[in-house]
Amino acid sequence: MTPVLEVRNVTMRFGGLAAVKNLNMAVPRGALYGLIGPNGAGKTTVFNVLTGVYYPTEGEICFDGINVEKKKPYEITKLGAARTFQNIRLFADMTVLENVMTAHHLRARQVLADAIVGTGRHHVEEAETRHRALELLKIFGLDRVAGEAATALPYGSQRRLEIARALATEPKLLLLDEPAAGMNPQESVELMRLIRWIRDEFKLTILLVEHNMKVVMGICEVIQVIDYGEEIAIGTPAEIQSNPKVIEAYLGGG
Amino acid sequence: MSPARKVVSIAVTLAALAALNYIFEYGFGDFYINPYYARIINLIGINITLAVSLNLINGMAGQFSIGHAGFMAVGGYTATYLTVYHGRQIAEIFGRSLTDPVGSSIVMIPSLIAGALAAAVAGLFVGIPSLRLKGDYLAIVTLGFSEIIRVIILNIPAVGGATGFTDAIPITNFFWIFLMAILTIVITRNIGTSTFGRALFAIRSDEIAAEAMGIDTTRYKVMAFVISAALAGVAGGLSGQLFANPLNPQNLNFVRSIEVIVMIVLGGIGSITGAVVGATTLTILPEALRSFDQQFPGLRMVIYALLLILLMIFRPQGLLGRRELNLSWLRRRQRKDGSVLA
Numbered sequence: 001m002t003p004v005l006e007v008r009n010v011t012m013r014f015g016g017l018a019a020v021k022n023l024n025m026a027v028p029r030g031a032l033y034g035l036i037g038p039n040g041a042g043k044t045t046v047f048n049v050l051t052g053v054y055y056p057t058e059g060e061i062c063f064d065g066i067n068v069e070k071k072k073p074y075e076i077t078k079l080g081a082a083r084t085f086q087n088i089r090l091f092a093d094m095t096v097l098e099n100v101m102t103a104h105h106l107r108a109r110q111v112l113a114d115a116i117v118g119t120g121r122h123h124v125e126e127a128e129t130r131h132r133a134l135e136l137l138k139i140f141g142l143d144r145v146a147g148e149a150a151t152a153l154p155y156g157s158q159r160r161l162e163i164a165r166a167l168a169t170e171p172k173l174l175l176l177d178e179p180a181a182g183m184n185p186q187e188s189v190e191l192m193r194l195i196r197w198i199r200d201e202f203k204l205t206i207l208l209v210e211h212n213m214k215v216v217m218g219i220c221e222v223i224q225v226i227d228y229g230e231e232i233a234i235g236t237p238a239e240i241q242s243n244p245k246v247i248e249a250y251l252g253g254g
Numbered sequence: 255m256s257p258a259r260k261v262v263s264i265a266v267t268l269a270a271l272a273a274l275n276y277i278f279e280y281g282f283g284d285f286y287i288n289p290y291y292a293r294i295i296n297l298i299g300i301n302i303t304l305a306v307s308l309n310l311i312n313g314m315a316g317q318f319s320i321g322h323a324g325f326m327a328v329g330g331y332t333a334t335y336l337t338v339y340h341g342r343q344i345a346e347i348f349g350r351s352l353t354d355p356v357g358s359s360i361v362m363i364p365s366l367i368a369g370a371l372a373a374a375v376a377g378l379f380v381g382i383p384s385l386r387l388k389g390d391y392l393a394i395v396t397l398g399f400s401e402i403i404r405v406i407i408l409n410i411p412a413v414g415g416a417t418g419f420t421d422a423i424p425i426t427n428f429f430w431i432f433l434m435a436i437l438t439i440v441i442t443r444n445i446g447t448s449t450f451g452r453a454l455f456a457i458r459s460d461e462i463a464a465e466a467m468g469i470d471t472t473r474y475k476v477m478a479f480v481i482s483a484a485l486a487g488v489a490g491g492l493s494g495q496l497f498a499n500p501l502n503p504q505n506l507n508f509v510r511s512i513e514v515i516v517m518i519v520l521g522g523i524g525s526i527t528g529a530v531v532g533a534t535t536l537t538i539l540p541e542a543l544r545s546f547d548q549q550f551p552g553l554r555m556v557i558y559a560l561l562l563i564l565l566m567i568f569r570p571q572g573l574l575g576r577r578e579l580n581l582s583w584l585r586r587r588q589r590k591d592g593s594v595l596a
Contacts, residue, residue, distance in 0.1 A: 051466065077468035089463035091456050093576065102452040106468035112477065115448030116441050118260075122448060129449065169468055 002065070004029045004173055004205045005050070005081075010059030010069075012042075012049050012229075019045040020229040023059070027173070027207055027222075032199055034220030035209045038249055042229040043209045044086065047177050050207075051083050052076045064172060078106055082171035084162045086178040090150040096161055097146040100133040103168035133168060139201075140164045140194075156187050163198070173205045174198070180215045192218045213250070217241065225249065267436065275429035279355075292428075293497075294541055299431035300493045301533035303438045305517040306526055307485030310442050312515065313524035314451065315478040316458025317385065318393045322486050323510035324400025325373040329487020330494035330501050331413050333369030334422045337361055337495060341423060358425035365425075366434070366491045373487025374480050376403070381479035385472055397508055404503045418502030419494060426495040434492060438485050442526055445481070454478055458524075520565060522572030527579035532572070 007025035011018060019042045027033045037043050048054045050061060052073040061069040068076050077083075082103075091099050108129070114122040137143040140160045145153060150161060159179060166174060179195065180188045196219050199206050210216045216223055217237045225233040225240060227249040233240055240246055278287055308322045341352050341361045350357030376399075384395040413419050445451045453474050456464035461471050494501040513536070521532025539561070543554040565573075 053462075072470075073462075073465040074468050074470045077466055083466050085463065085466070089460050089466075091459040091463065093459055094452075094455060098452060098455075101449075102456045102464075102469075103467045105449050105453055105456075108449040110449065112445075112450055115450055116444050118444050126448065165467070 002029075003027050004064055005207065006060075006062040007050070008060040008062070010046075010049060010056045010061060012045055012054060013057045018229055020049065020056075020226075023226070023229070023231060025224060027205060029205055030199070030203070031205055031222055032196065032220050033205070033207045034216040034223040035207065035226065036211070036213065036216050036223060037226040039211070041227045041249075043211075043226065044177065045229070046226070047083070047175065047209050050076075051081065051175060077169055077171075080170070080172035081175060082166035082169045082173075083175040084159075084166050084177055084179060086181055088155075088158050088162055090158060090162060090165070092149075092151045094150055095147050096137065096142055096150050096153065097130070097133055099150045099161060099165050100136055100168045101129050103165045104129045104133060106169050136164050136168055155182060156191075159183070159191070160194070163194075167198070167202060171204060173207065176206065176208045176210075178210055178212075179208065180210060180212045185214075188212060188215050189218075191215070195219055268433070271429045271432055271436075274432075275427055278428040293499075294537060296426075296428060296431050296496060297493075298534050298537045299428070299435045300489050300496070301514070301517065301537050302435040302530050303431075303489040303492070304486060304514045305521070305529040305533040306435075306438045306442055307482045307489065308514050309518045309524065309526060309529040310445070310454075310485075311475075311478050311482040313518055313529070314442070314446060314458065315454040315475055316524075317475055317479070318389060319396040319479070319482075320393050320508065320511045320515060321380070321396030321398075321400035322482075322514045323506045323508060324396070324403040325376060325483040325486035326490035326493070326510070327400070327403050327407060327501070327503070327506040328376045328490070329369035329373035329484075330490025330506075331407060331419065332372035332487070333365040333491025334419050334494040334501060335413060336368045337365045337423050337425060338419075338421050341365070341425070352423055352425065355427075358423075358427075359430070362425055362430050362495075365495070366430075366488050369487040369491030370484040371487075373490065374484035376487075377480040377483025378476065381476040381483075385475040385479060397511070400506075400508060400511060404507055407506075408503045414500075416503060418500045418504070420500045422495050422500050424495055424497040426492045426497075431492050431496075434488050438488070439526060439530065441481070441485070445478075446526065450474070450477070516562065518572075520562070520572055522574035522576060524576040525572070525574045525578055528572055528574035528577075531574060531579070535573075 003026040005027040007023055010020060010023045012020040023046065035043055035046060049056050052071050056069050060067060063079055063081055066079060091102060108125060110122050110125050134143055134146060137146055142157060142161055142164065153161060180191055183191060192215055195206060208216065208220060220237060223235065223237055223240045224231060225246050232245045232249055233243045278292055304322065304326065311317050311319050344361050344364060345352045345357040348360050350360060352358055352361060380399045384392055387395060407413060408416050453469045456467060456469055457471050457474060464471055493499060517532035517536050518529045520536060521528030540554065540558055543557050546553040546557060
């Protein structure tokens, strides 16, 4: 089976600095794929290249058979790759429900004229969107706070809301940028369970960029380690844990 | 709302507007509306259209445009030009003259449509290149645009140049002004409660996150900009053909744009009812303060400015903030069912 996401020889330069060098990735369909690396390894740059925030200097990115290295973020989301952000970016002046409803935008069939005139199609679709959004919130245990302001939620709930919002775009690939950032160990464990469950329930592929080794080791099937923008190892959690290069990158060379 | 109820409410609105319009023009028995008050009420209607339409781009989409007078000018001059140079022919097609109420109403329709379309096209041309810019840069481009429009109009003799379009035929009346104000409110409200409105609110809130949700931010900003411009064009078409209120490039400079911005800021930026309240207040206030001028000439504007400053100190979010004023507002506030949008 062809990988859902394929990265071929991607290099990302900022002036003289190559934040990502010659990176290759192949994320199999349905996988839980972890991309890890120490601080400043280029993880977030990889993430931004994959989601269209940056265009790579060289190389190809193939998502579901389509080249996306020159596509804008909204086009990539449209193709079915949704993301979350390391520093949560919820729509602050909307309610929890509206945040999720907004993400359903992509699948909307109504045109502007429907909304302006208030046609039957518009009303039916609005009701549908609201219903789906509520269902999604229920899955994440957020339905009871649907009417609250999104930013009034506690931190952990905001993270879950962000994931729910990404899922509302009905993606094939979910990209999570440091989902465990700022969480205590207890919350991290719950999050790991949730991520695995999402993968199974929604039958999608998850690419995880993470700093927290524990999270990645706990759930990912394939882990790729980068340092200074280059791949230093790839394999199962067990292989990665015993890889001397990885240990050196994380603990510092002697 | 079911289709039948919708038709009924539209019919009732039209009938009510027509009845009020009759009272405005011919009085009711012995009762006549003071022309000075009638003029203020008409200006309120036009300012509501302007403020609510600007609110679409400045409030809902969060893009700071200060060129609304420019779109008003484009629409106003186009609409008035059509009436002045072709109005008679259009009315004659239907066997009417421009001076009777039916004839002038028939001409009003193509005139306003032409004004809206011209302003929409202007909005598209300004919007496509400039809406990639953010914040202050967009403000400067829109300001520049409206000044360019003004200078161009100054140099077209067919529309009166610097003396203003004094050939304009006063076919605007209460009916058309408030019909357009209501239409503007309904259009923006319906956009606000739809997936398009949510896309605009998302852009206002966080553009990067909005892109990540699959929202083509530039496209939506341009869309909002074009609709906003078209509605400003309608307001221009109405005001240019109002009795004794000819279009004049002097009155369509950037001070006019700022006036409209002050209206929506005062009412609460992002709130449609806020824009209505702001437009009404700021049209009445300078007139209501006129008595001060009789004792101390010039004091009026000092008080006007003071009131605005005080409001901005004690209520920087505007009178209504982002809330909407409606009958179920109190109930909704207690229920918190997630249905309150902006």
